[in-house]
Amino acid sequence: MLNLGPHAIFIWAAYALTFVAIAILTVSILVDDRQQRETLAELERKGIKRRSARAKLASGKKK
Amino acid sequence: MRPWLALLTREIGLAWREGGAIGTALGFYLVVVAITPLGLGPDLNLLSRIAPGVLWVALLLASLLSADRIVHNDYEDGTLDVLTTGPLPLAGIVAIKSLSHWITTGIPLALLAPILGLLLNFPIASSPLLVLAMLAGTPAVSFIAAIGASLTLGLRRSGVLLALLVLPLYVPVLIFGVSTVSAAVTGPASPWPPLLMLSAFSLASIVLAPLAAAAAIRNALR
Amino acid sequence: MATVTSLANPTRFLSIVDAVVPFLAGLTVLLLGIGLYLSFFVAPPDYQQGETVKIMFIHVPSAWLAMFGYMLIAVASLGTLIWRHPLADVAAKTAAPIGATFTFIALVTGSLWGKPMWGTYWVWDARLTSMLVLLLLYLGLIALWQAIEEPGRAGRAAAILALVGAINIPIIKFSVDWWNTLHQPASVFRMGGSTIDPALLTPLFVMMGAFTLLFVLLHLISMRAEILRRRVHALQQIEVQRAGSGR
Numbered sequence: 076m077l078n079l080g081p082h083a084i085f086i087w088a089a090y091a092l093t094f095v096a097i098a099i100l101t102v103s104i105l106v107d108d109r110q111q112r113e114t115l116a117e118l119e120r121k122g123i124k125r126r127s128a129r130a131k132l133a134s135g136k137k138k
Numbered sequence: 139m140r141p142w143l144a145l146l147t148r149e150i151g152l153a154w155r156e157g158g159a160i161g162t163a164l165g166f167y168l169v170v171v172a173i174t175p176l177g178l179g180p181d182l183n184l185l186s187r188i189a190p191g192v193l194w195v196a197l198l199l200a201s202l203l204s205a206d207r208i209v210h211n212d213y214e215d216g217t218l219d220v221l222t223t224g225p226l227p228l229a230g231i232v233a234i235k236s237l238s239h240w241i242t243t244g245i246p247l248a249l250l251a252p253i254l255g256l257l258l259n260f261p262i263a264s265s266p267l268l269v270l271a272m273l274a275g276t277p278a279v280s281f282i283a284a285i286g287a288s289l290t291l292g293l294r295r296s297g298v299l300l301a302l303l304v305l306p307l308y309v310p311v312l313i314f315g316v317s318t319v320s321a322a323v324t325g326p327a328s329p330w331p332p333l334l335m336l337s338a339f340s341l342a343s344i345v346l347a348p349l350a351a352a353a354a355i356r357n358a359l360r
Numbered sequence: 361m362a363t364v365t366s367l368a369n370p371t372r373f374l375s376i377v378d379a380v381v382p383f384l385a386g387l388t389v390l391l392l393g394i395g396l397y398l399s400f401f402v403a404p405p406d407y408q409q410g411e412t413v414k415i416m417f418i419h420v421p422s423a424w425l426a427m428f429g430y431m432l433i434a435v436a437s438l439g440t441l442i443w444r445h446p447l448a449d450v451a452a453k454t455a456a457p458i459g460a461t462f463t464f465i466a467l468v469t470g471s472l473w474g475k476p477m478w479g480t481y482w483v484w485d486a487r488l489t490s491m492l493v494l495l496l497l498y499l500g501l502i503a504l505w506q507a508i509e510e511p512g513r514a515g516r517a518a519a520i521l522a523l524v525g526a527i528n529i530p531i532i533k534f535s536v537d538w539w540n541t542l543h544q545p546a547s548v549f550r551m552g553g554s555t556i557d558p559a560l561l562t563p564l565f566v567m568m569g570a571f572t573l574l575f576v577l578l579h580l581i582s583m584r585a586e587i588l589r590r591r592v593h594a595l596q597q598i599e600v601q602r603a604g605s606g607r
Contacts, residue, residue: 080411082476089415089472093422093465097574100461104582111588118595123602285524289517293507302503303521306496307528310535317542327542335538339531350524353441357516 141225142234149238152211159207163200163243164250170196171254182259189258190268190319196254197247197272198279198308202301204243205283206290208235209355213291219359228352236284236348244276260323267322267329274333275315278340281347282307288354310339368446370587377584384577391570398563406557415473417563421571422466423487426494429459429575433501434526437519447583449515452522453505454582458575460498466491486540490533497525511590 079086153160174192175185209232212218221231251272252265260268286304290296317332367373399417406413433455439448470488471481482488501518508514 078411079414080405082410082412085472085476086412086414089418089469092468092472093418096461096465096468100458101578104458104578104585108581108585108588111585111592114592115588115595118592118599121599123595123599285520289504289521290507295507299503299507302496303500306493306500306532307524309493309532310528313535313539317539332538335535346527350520354517354520357513357520360513 142230145221145226145231145234146238149235150242153207153238153242156207159204160242160246163204164246166203167196167200167247167250168254170199171257175257186259186261186323189255189260190316190323192258193251193255193260193268193319194272194275194312194315197251197276198305198312199301200247201243201276201279201283202286202304203297204239205280205300205304206287206296208232208239208280208284208287209291209351210287210296213355213358218355222355222359228355229348232284232288232351232355233281233344233348236281236344236351239283240277240280244280245273248272248276264319264322268319271315271318271322271329271333271336274318274337274340275311276340278311278336278343279308281340281343284351285347285354288351288358291355291358311336314339370447373447374584374587377580381577381580381584384573384580388570388573388577391566391573395563395566395570398566403563404557404559406560409477412473412476413560415469416560417567418571419466419469419473420564421568422462422469423491424568425571425575426459426463426466426491428572429455429462430494430497430522430526430529432579433459433522437522437526440515440519441523447587449511449519450583450586451579452501452518453515454586455579456498456501456505456518458578458582460495460502462571462575463491463495463498467495484540486533486537489536489540490529493532493536494529497529500525 171192174196178184178188209218212221222228226234248269252260252262252268255265255268256262283300283304285307286300287296289303290300293299314332314336317327318329318336321327321329321332367376395417399414403414403417405411433452436448436452436455439445440452467488470491474483474488475481501522504518504521505514508517
């Protein structure tokens, strides 16, 4: 396929390790992001809202 | 003048009374330098070539052992809170405490170094310059250690964390310190340029480190 | 400046991130694809290094991001300590692991580039040594963030440490350079060769751009996750309080 010369193994290793490192980083960030969004959604379902949201509700009820 | 002096005397007095801390640092220095040849082999030529490096690295580690003493004891018993309400500015307080650490730990370690150097076949003739280099570099070690100590107030495993935070900052001290001593031993390079740079780094640390440490203490006392 | 202050509102920031991320992700993938194609199928071998010069296309961008990441943390630290920008410590905290990863990649690719070039996996030249010290500074920041529980205190402590490190970095770099000239007077190890063949510049710039976009993308998502994490924590405290008062 590609002729990467006598040191091809180093080139492949460099690109592969880079890919793995970036993949691990990306996956961990995406998983964390998803976890936080799910936990937040669940808390809001349970009716626990943030102060600003509760304030809006309260002011809505007063009217 | 009197409050500064009073604080300094107190700090040094506490360190002496707690004798164990200084003794431990010196003992640690001895142990590390003593076991290094056991790891590297008794070849005297090799040992004399690495002696400057080993003496400096072991000194850094020994200083870090007693570094949390700079602020942690006073933080734990509330003295630090009281000191901040006193007449001295916090940066000044930290500076005095760092100075005390230098006097009670840095200077003794520097003076012990030539004796330990004998274990590493370090030439006696170069001892004055060794001590001079270490006296020039240990202020930076103490003052920068105070930053680490202030950042880790009240944390678990603060000793190890302190070392992790502070050791990279010691790279210039190590490089210029070892260069000074190596140049003195092997020549022909002059030891004075690195010694001057080491001194400059120490002076800069004396001025700037207390500011960072004070900010860190204020942060922890909130 | 107005943008920065308008971004201070976390909710507004979150909605901007939500809007930007898909577009940014697409652009990043596209640019990475182009960069990789150029690197492997268009870039010629270097007359000195042969094909191993291709490692440069990931090593140089990673090294640049290592430094960029730390500069970002330093600026964010100023934001935390001086202007008390509410998102500054979030920016600093989330940038650290990303910057550390790229520093690690720079070290590993530098090492793998070095083995075919001058026969050893590691050499204490100025650049690799400085990069190693930078990694240690990143790790210190991450360790400090982990060690302090209260986010406000952690943010300020990490900001102080980051700025102390930032001041020290030029001094460390200078001392390592100086140390290097002492010990290696004859040989000059230069990563890219004395001049870079212009044909290699295009893939390099594309990869630099792609990597930078990747950094920004990961950073924004990470910031979003951190902001949400703090909200979750606050809500969980409310939940505990309610349970305690027997609602």
